[in-house]
Amino acid sequence: MLFYRLRDALRAAFAADPRTFYVRGYFVLLLLLGLCFYKDYGVSWDEQADRTNGMVSARYAVGLVAPNNNFFPNTPDIHGYVENDHGVFFEMPLALLDKVVFGIEDSRTYFLTRHFAVFVVFMMGVWALYKTARVRFRSTRVGLLASTLLVLSPRFFAESFYNGKDIVFLAFFTLGIYTLVRLLERPTWRRAVVHGLATAAAVDVRILGILLVAMTLGMLALEALFGPREPQRGRRLGQVVPVFLGAAVVGIYLGWPYLWEAPVRNFLTAFDNMKKFRFIAEVLYMGRRVSTLELPWHYAPVWIVITTPVAYTAAFVLGVLGALAALVRRHLAHLRTFAGRLDILFLGWFILPIAMVIVLHSVIYDGWRHLYFVYPALLLLAVRGAGSVWQLGRHYRWARPVALGAAVLAGGEMLYTIGRMVQAHPQEQVYFSFLSPAEVETQFERDYWALTYRQGLEWIARHDPSPQINVRTTNPGLIDNNLAIMKPEDRARFRENAPGKAQYFLGAYRVHPEPYPDSLGNEVYAVKPYGIKALTVLYKW
Structure with a gap:
C-alpha cells in the first residue's frame, strides 16, 4: 500500500508542475551525489588554517556576550x-556548529562534516x-544545462568538497549575481534588501565580493538608461540604491567580527591588505619556475584554457x-532588451576581475583558483554560444549539419569528461583538458592541494x-592534514620522522617536475589520476 501511495504522490507532483518536479529531482540527485562522495577526499593545505580563522572569530564573538x-x-x-x-x-558558523551543536571531538568527523558543508554551499551556487x-534564456532546460556544466567541470567538482575559500566564494558571488538579476527585473525595496544581504555574504567570505557593489550600481545605471520606459521606473531604480547599500553595509558589519570594533578603519585595512597581498613563492608554469611577484600577464588565461573542457571554451568564445x-x-x-543588458553583466563579470589581475599585477597562485568566481559567467556565455549555433541550424538548412556536428562533439566530450572523472576519482582536481x-x-x-597524500597514506596502511x-615528506604538515581525516585506528599507527631504518617517503609534485632521488627509497606506489603522476610513495629499509 505504501508503494501505491508513493506512486500517487509522485504522479500528483508531476502533474501539478512537471518542470518543478524535474528541477527538484535534479537537486535531490545532486545532494545524493554529494552524500556518496564527500568522504573520499583528503585535507587540503588551507583547511586547518581556515578552521582556526573560524574559531578565532567565534571565540571573540562569544567573548563579547560571555567574557569569562x-x-x-x-x-x-x-x-x-x-x-x-x-x-x-562560512568558517565561523562552522566552528560554532562544531563546538556547540555537534560537539565534534575526533578530527576525522570534523573534516568529513566540513567537506559536506562545503558541498552544500556549492549546491547553493549551482542553484543560483x-x-x-533560467531568467536570461527563459528556459528551465537551459538553466539545468548551465548548472550541469558546472557540476561536470572536474576541478570544480572535486574542490566543491574541500575548498572552503574559492568554491564558497564562487557560490556566494553567484548568489549575489542572481539576486542582482532579480532586482533588475523588478526593482523593489524587498529585492534590494535581499540583494544587499547576498552582497554582504559574499564580501564576508572574501572582500573581493565588493565588486558586486560596483556591478550593481553600474547595472542599475544601465537599466535607467536603456530599460523599459515605464512610469515611475526611474524613480524606483533611484530608491532601491540606498536600500541596497544600507542592507549591504549592515550585513557586512554584522557578518564580519573583525569590523565590530572599528568598522571603517578595519575594512580599509582589510581592503589595503588585499591590494598589497604578497605570497612570495615560486610556481611551475610552462616548464619554468616563476616567482609569484613576476607572473606573466597570460598566467590566468592559460590556466583557464587548459583546465576547462574544450567544448565549454569553444562555446564560450562563440558566446562572447x-x-x-x-x-x-x-x-x-x-541594450534595450533585458537579455542584452544581462549579456553585458556576464561579460563584465568574467572580464573585469581577470583584467584587474593583469593590470594590477596581482599575486595569484595554485592555478587560477582565486578567480574561480568568474567561471559561472564563462558557462553562461558558453550556453549563449551553444544556443546561437543551435538557432542557426534551425533557421538555415546549410547550418544544420554544422549545428548537429557541434552538438555531437560537445556531447561526446561531456561523456568523455564524465568517464575521466570516474577514472580519476577522488583526484579530479588534477584535471587538464587537452x-x-x-x-x-x-x-x-x-x-x-596535496590531497593525494591521503590516498598514499591509506595505501600504506592497507599494505603494511x-x-x-614511519613516514616523512618535505612538509610534515601535509601528512598531519591527511592523517587527520583517516580512521583513528589507522592514524595511530603512523609516526612522522621517527627513528627507524624502514621509512616511507611521500612526495607530491608542485613546483618541481623532477623525479625524487633514489636516495629516498624505491618507488612502491604512485597516484596517477588521468595518467598524470601526482604522488610518489618511496620505501627505504
Missing part, C-alpha cells in the same frame, strides 16, 4: 592574530547559476563573439601490517 567563557581555550585572540582580517562568514540562466556582434550590429537596440600527461608533468603544477609505520 572557556570557549576555544587554545585558540589565539583575534587582536594581533595574523589572519584576523579574513572573512569568516540555474536560476540566473555573439554578444559583441549583437551589440555592434544592433547598437543601442540590443594536455598529455607528459606535457603536464614537465610544465605545470599537479596536485598543489606493521604496528608502527
Whole structure:
C-alpha cells in the first residue's frame, strides 16, 4: 500500500508542475551525489588554517556576550592574530556548529562534516547559476544545462568538497549575481534588501565580493538608461540604491567580527591588505619556475584554457563573439532588451576581475583558483554560444549539419569528461583538458592541494601490517592534514620522522617536475589520476 501511495504522490507532483518536479529531482540527485562522495577526499593545505580563522572569530564573538567563557581555550585572540582580517562568514558558523551543536571531538568527523558543508554551499551556487540562466534564456532546460556544466567541470567538482575559500566564494558571488538579476527585473525595496544581504555574504567570505557593489550600481545605471520606459521606473531604480547599500553595509558589519570594533578603519585595512597581498613563492608554469611577484600577464588565461573542457571554451568564445556582434550590429537596440543588458553583466563579470589581475599585477597562485568566481559567467556565455549555433541550424538548412556536428562533439566530450572523472576519482582536481600527461608533468603544477597524500597514506596502511609505520615528506604538515581525516585506528599507527631504518617517503609534485632521488627509497606506489603522476610513495629499509 505504501508503494501505491508513493506512486500517487509522485504522479500528483508531476502533474501539478512537471518542470518543478524535474528541477527538484535534479537537486535531490545532486545532494545524493554529494552524500556518496564527500568522504573520499583528503585535507587540503588551507583547511586547518581556515578552521582556526573560524574559531578565532567565534571565540571573540562569544567573548563579547560571555567574557569569562572557556570557549576555544587554545585558540589565539583575534587582536594581533595574523589572519584576523579574513572573512569568516562560512568558517565561523562552522566552528560554532562544531563546538556547540555537534560537539565534534575526533578530527576525522570534523573534516568529513566540513567537506559536506562545503558541498552544500556549492549546491547553493549551482542553484543560483540555474536560476540566473533560467531568467536570461527563459528556459528551465537551459538553466539545468548551465548548472550541469558546472557540476561536470572536474576541478570544480572535486574542490566543491574541500575548498572552503574559492568554491564558497564562487557560490556566494553567484548568489549575489542572481539576486542582482532579480532586482533588475523588478526593482523593489524587498529585492534590494535581499540583494544587499547576498552582497554582504559574499564580501564576508572574501572582500573581493565588493565588486558586486560596483556591478550593481553600474547595472542599475544601465537599466535607467536603456530599460523599459515605464512610469515611475526611474524613480524606483533611484530608491532601491540606498536600500541596497544600507542592507549591504549592515550585513557586512554584522557578518564580519573583525569590523565590530572599528568598522571603517578595519575594512580599509582589510581592503589595503588585499591590494598589497604578497605570497612570495615560486610556481611551475610552462616548464619554468616563476616567482609569484613576476607572473606573466597570460598566467590566468592559460590556466583557464587548459583546465576547462574544450567544448565549454569553444562555446564560450562563440558566446562572447555573439554578444559583441549583437551589440555592434544592433547598437543601442540590443541594450534595450533585458537579455542584452544581462549579456553585458556576464561579460563584465568574467572580464573585469581577470583584467584587474593583469593590470594590477596581482599575486595569484595554485592555478587560477582565486578567480574561480568568474567561471559561472564563462558557462553562461558558453550556453549563449551553444544556443546561437543551435538557432542557426534551425533557421538555415546549410547550418544544420554544422549545428548537429557541434552538438555531437560537445556531447561526446561531456561523456568523455564524465568517464575521466570516474577514472580519476577522488583526484579530479588534477584535471587538464587537452594536455598529455607528459606535457603536464614537465610544465605545470599537479596536485598543489596535496590531497593525494591521503590516498598514499591509506595505501600504506592497507599494505603494511606493521604496528608502527614511519613516514616523512618535505612538509610534515601535509601528512598531519591527511592523517587527520583517516580512521583513528589507522592514524595511530603512523609516526612522522621517527627513528627507524624502514621509512616511507611521500612526495607530491608542485613546483618541481623532477623525479625524487633514489636516495629516498624505491618507488612502491604512485597516484596517477588521468595518467598524470601526482604522488610518489618511496620505501627505504
